[in-house]
Amino acid sequence: MNPIKKFSLIAAFLLALKPEPKLSLRDWSEKNRILDNKSSAEPGRYNASRTPFNIEIMDNLSLHSPVRKIIVMKGIQLGLTEVGNNWIGYIIDQAPSPMMAIQPTLDMMKRNVKLRLDPMFDTIPRIAEKMGRKRSREGGNTMFQKDYPGGSLVLTGANSAASLSSMPVRFLFLDEVDRYPMDVDGEGSPISLAEKRTATFGYKKKIFEISTPTIEGRSVIENDFLKTDQRYFFVPCPHCNEKQILVFKNLKWEKGKYDSCHYVCEHCKGKIEQRHKTWMLHNGEWIATKPENSSPDMVGYHISTLYSPDGWMSWAEIAKEWEECQGDEPKMKAFINTILGETYKEKTEAPEWEALYEKSQLYGLPENKPLGSVAFLTAGVDVQGDRLEVEIVGWMRGRNSQQIDYRVLLGDTNEKDVWDQLTKVLDEPFETEDKRTLHIRYMAVDTGYRPDKVNDWAKLHGPTRVLPVRGDEKVQAPFMPPRVVDLNKQGKKLGKMKVWHVGVSYLKGQLYGWLRLNVNLETGEVPAGYCLFTKRDPHYFRGLTAEAIQPVRNNRGMITYQWVKKYERNEPLDVRVYATAAAYVLGFDRWTPEKWEKEIQKPVATKVKNVVAAPKEIKEVKKKKRAPKSSGYWDK
Numbered sequence: 001m002n003p004i005k006k007f008s009l010i011a012a013f014l015l016a017l018k019p020e021p022k023l024s025l026r027d028w029s030e031k032n033r034i035l036d037n038k039s040s041a042e043p044g045r046y047n048a049s050r051t052p053f054n055i056e057i058m059d060n061l062s063l064h065s066p067v068r069k070i071i072v073m074k075g076i077q078l079g080l081t082e083v084g085n086n087w088i089g090y091i092i093d094q095a096p097s098p099m100m101a102i103q104p105t106l107d108m109m110k111r112n113v114k115l116r117l118d119p120m121f122d123t124i125p126r127i128a129e130k131m132g133r134k135r136s137r138e139g140g141n142t143m144f145q146k147d148y149p150g151g152s153l154v155l156t157g158a159n160s161a162a163s164l165s166s167m168p169v170r171f172l173f174l175d176e177v178d179r180y181p182m183d184v185d186g187e188g189s190p191i192s193l194a195e196k197r198t199a200t201f202g203y204k205k206k207i208f209e210i211s212t213p214t215i216e217g218r219s220v221i222e223n224d225f226l227k228t229d230q231r232y233f234f235v236p237c238p239h240c241n242e243k244q245i246l247v248f249k250n251l252k253w254e255k256g257k258y259d260s261c262h263y264v265c266e267h268c269k270g271k272i273e274q275r276h277k278t279w280m281l282h283n284g285e286w287i288a289t290k291p292e293n294s295s296p297d298m299v300g301y302h303i304s305t306l307y308s309p310d311g312w313m314s315w316a317e318i319a320k321e322w323e324e325c326q327g328d329e330p331k332m333k334a335f336i337n338t339i340l341g342e343t344y345k346e347k348t349e350a351p352e353w354e355a356l357y358e359k360s361q362l363y364g365l366p367e368n369k370p371l372g373s374v375a376f377l378t379a380g381v382d383v384q385g386d387r388l389e390v391e392i393v394g395w396m397r398g399r400n401s402q403q404i405d406y407r408v409l410l411g412d413t414n415e416k417d418v419w420d421q422l423t424k425v426l427d428e429p430f431e432t433e434d435k436r437t438l439h440i441r442y443m444a445v446d447t448g449y450r451p452d453k454v455n456d457w458a459k460l461h462g463p464t465r466v467l468p469v470r471g472d473e474k475v476q477a478p479f480m481p482p483r484v485v486d487l488n489k490q491g492k493k494l495g496k497m498k499v500w501h502v503g504v505s506y507l508k509g510q511l512y513g514w515l516r517l518n519v520n521l522e523t524g525e526v527p528a529g530y531c532l533f534t535k536r537d538p539h540y541f542r543g544l545t546a547e548a549i550q551p552v553r554n555n556r557g558m559i560t561y562q563w564v565k566k567y568e569r570n571e572p573l574d575v576r577v578y579a580t581a582a583a584y585v586l587g588f589d590r591w592t593p594e595k596w597e598k599e600i601q602k603p604v605a606t607k608v609k610n611v612v613a614a615p616k617e618i619k620e621v622k623k624k625k626r627a628p629k630s631s632g633y634w635d636k
Contacts, residue, residue: 023094024062026055029086032093034123042311046086050309051079052281053233060299061087061208063095068203069298072210073225075305075341077313080210084173085116087208088153093126096150097170097201102194104179106144106157113143113155121146158190168200174209177220191220216343217551218561228300229288233307235280239270243285246306248322248340251315255323258316263306278310304341327529328399329513330506350545350566351515357541360533367405367534370394372434374402375599376586380578381422381445382571383413383454388422391575392430392440395583397596398528399514404430406540406572413450419457426461436601442582444469446574447499455497467585468499469578473563475503478584502581504574508547508563511576515545539569546570 026048033046048055060067061083074080084101091099103109121127130148131141144163146153151170156163158180172194184190191209198205211221234243244266253261263272272280286301288294305313318339325331333344370377374394382389388411392404407425411418430438444467447454451468458466463482472480482498514529533541546567591599 024064025058025083025087025090026062028090028094029058032124032126033086033089033120035082036119036123040082046082049282052284053286053303053307054079054083056286057301058083058086061090061206066296067299068205069207069209071221071224071228071298071300073213073221073300073302073341074210075212075303075308076338077305077308078303079309081175084175084208084210085120087171088117088173089120089124089127091171092130092146092148092151092153093124096130096148098151098154098167099171099173100154100156100167100169100194100197101173101175102156102158102164102180102190103175104157104181105159108176109155109157110143117155159184161187161190161193164190164193164197167197169197170201170205172198172205172207174207175211177209177211178214179211180220212338212341213343214337215561216345219343222343225300225302227293228290228298229294230290231286231288231299231301233284233301233303234287235284235307237265237267237270238272238276238279239265240268242267243287246304248304248306248318251306251319253316253319258320261314261316261319263315274310274315277315281307281309302341305339327514327517327527328510330510332513333509346509346549346561347512347516350548351512353538353541353545356515356533356544357536357538360535360541363532363534365402365532365534368430370404370430370432370438371396371402371532372432372436373397373400373600374432374438375596376441376583376588377404377430377438378579378582378586379425379440379443380575380580380582381443382574382578383446383449384571385413385449386410388413388418389571389575390422390425391572391579392425393576393579393583394438395588397591397593397600398526398530399583399589400526400528400530400532401514401580402532403534403536405534406536406575413453419453422457423461426465440465442467442586444500444502444578444582444585446470446578447497451497451499458497463498467582468497469502469581470499471504471574471577472501473505475501476506477503478507478589479503479581500581500585502578504577505563507577507580508573509549511573511580512545540572542567543569543572544576546573 029046030048035043035046037043042050048058057070057072057080059065060070072080088099088101091097101109103112121131127148131146141147144155146155152167154163154167154169158164158177161184164184174191174194177191180190182189184193187193195207198207209221209224213219213222216222232245234245236243242265246263247266250264250266251261252264261274264270265272305318306315308314321335321339325335329347333346336342336344365371371394373396375396377392377394379390379392388409390407390409392407394402394404396402409418409421409425411421413419426440426443428439432438443465445454445458447468447470454468458468468482469479470485480501480503482500484496485499510529511531514531517527517530519526519530546565547563547570548566549561550564551561
């Protein structure tokens with residue numbers, strides 16, 4: 001038998017004979033935990049009363065509690081990861097046993113160990129003594145395994161199957177479970193693998209599972225929470241004293257005036273200010289909303305960032321974040337997941353291409369003529385065997401965009417001629433309506449086909465103008481910094497190139513959110529992210545909306561969501577994604593109003609009549625119409 005496993009079995013037997021300490025997790029944390037200024041905005045002795053809603057959770061994590069599994073579906077800025085770190089220290093000190101803590105990846109765990117856990121161990125003399133102050137392999141103390149008398153703490157990522165099945169454990173901390181892979185190394189769910197490690201310890205085990213949720217229908221934390229008694233934190237109104245759950249719809253403010261933000265009581269309609277929150281939290285209580293699901297072994301909690309203590313994330317900051325994510329689907333998804341602590345219902349259908357086609361006929365935008373509000377240009381390029389497809393996009397403040405042109409450069413992409421045509425596009429000047437001259441700032445070229453030719457051409461123009469890119473479904477951001485990859489052809493190594501990995505799923509979701517936006521016909525206001533198009537063949541818009549998200553069951557029977565083609569010609573979607581990624585590389589999402597004005601050299605208009613056309617000239621399509629058929633290239 002493996003020596004580690006043998007030791008764990010003996011430890012489990014001895015623990016069953018030993019009475020549990022009476023010290024609660026809260027008492028231990030307030031007595032022993034000192035927060036440093038590197039890991040906490042409020043350094044000093046840990047004070048559980050700053051987050052009163054965490055006290056019951058800490059009580060159930062305490063050794064004397066009969067609860068075996070604690071599930072928390074949450075927002076951010078609530079102190080729950082710190083509760084988990086406290087629990088780790090508490091177990092090592094009060095009931096040393098085999099324990100495992102898991103984060104989504106090994107890299108995330110590495111950062112947590114370095115920034116939070118190791119500093120915590122060093123500041124608690126009792127733990128430092130048990131572990132041995134010397135941190136080395138010879139001392140039995142590595143980054144991912146901490147040995148102490150009575151047990152061992154294994155720290156790992158959910159992407160490591162070997163670690164998840166390494167040893168029996170009594171205590172298990174599952175952090176951010178919705179970010180875990182659904183299948184790890186072909187061995188199944190990492191959560192199932194980890195929970196099997198606790199079976200040896202029976203009623204002595206304890207599991208702490210927390211996460212911000214992700215997508216409706218595939219959120220692990222929501223699925224587990226719904227099996228519990230579903231506890232919510234009810235707080236009293238300072239005016240009528242009636243208790244209620246804090247919900248986002250009752251947060252009110254004037255647009256752009258975040259100082260006016262306040263909460264409206266659902267009972268007396270009284271105005272509750274931010275300053276009332278501390279009193280409300282201290283007088284709140286957890287109430288089970290599904291008592292029929294009650295179990296002595298398992299409890300579930302839900303809490304949003306609306307409960308974040310005074311001095312952390314305020315209601316005004318939440319209101320500001322809400323306004324900033326309008327028209328930006330990925331940002332809206334992040335807001336719902338991380339602030340409200342709720343799952344996001346993905347729009348699986350693509351925007352209606354007919355509506356986009358109809359609106360493009362009304363704009364009357366000339367090709368190759370940027371509006372006066374355009375600050376810079378980017379381009380996206382898709383490489384095929386017999387052509388290059390190029391879209392040139394102009395970008396305005398608010399991430400509004402104008403299609404400048406869409407071109408198809410015909411020619412064998414294995415030959416020089418078609419790449420010379422692309423060079424002419426890269427160097428082409430574009431005169432704006434207000435007589436400024438713009439050039440393409442960044443051109444993003446897909447390396448998925450003939451990467452050697454893309455590399456050769458990109459080297460001619462340098463990394464300050466051309467970005468070799470590769471789509472990556474796993475990147476949940478517009479892009480990742482470039483990585484060096486090998487170039488190969490028929491098994492022969494041709495060299496290396498730097499490639500920017502583009503979050504294509506992230507950017508497609510964002511783009512579809514933008515394409516669904518409509519102009520406010522009463523005020524003429526253009527929503528952030530609005531896309532303007534020149535007159536295009538209907539098949540262009542079918543290509544722009546060619547894909548949709550669909551649930552797909554893999555060979556292990558698990559459901560994942562993937563982008564699936566609904567129309568074969570999806571090049572317009574791909575090149576718009578690449579052009580958008582280029583704008584993000586330039587940093588346009590972080591530009592200040594002063595930066596935009598400097599780029600444009602004049603204030604940016606915010607009304608449709610100053611950007612596109614008078615409001616009366618833009619008629620949103622209310623009924624789905626069959627666009628006329630076209631002939632030519634797009635019919636192929």
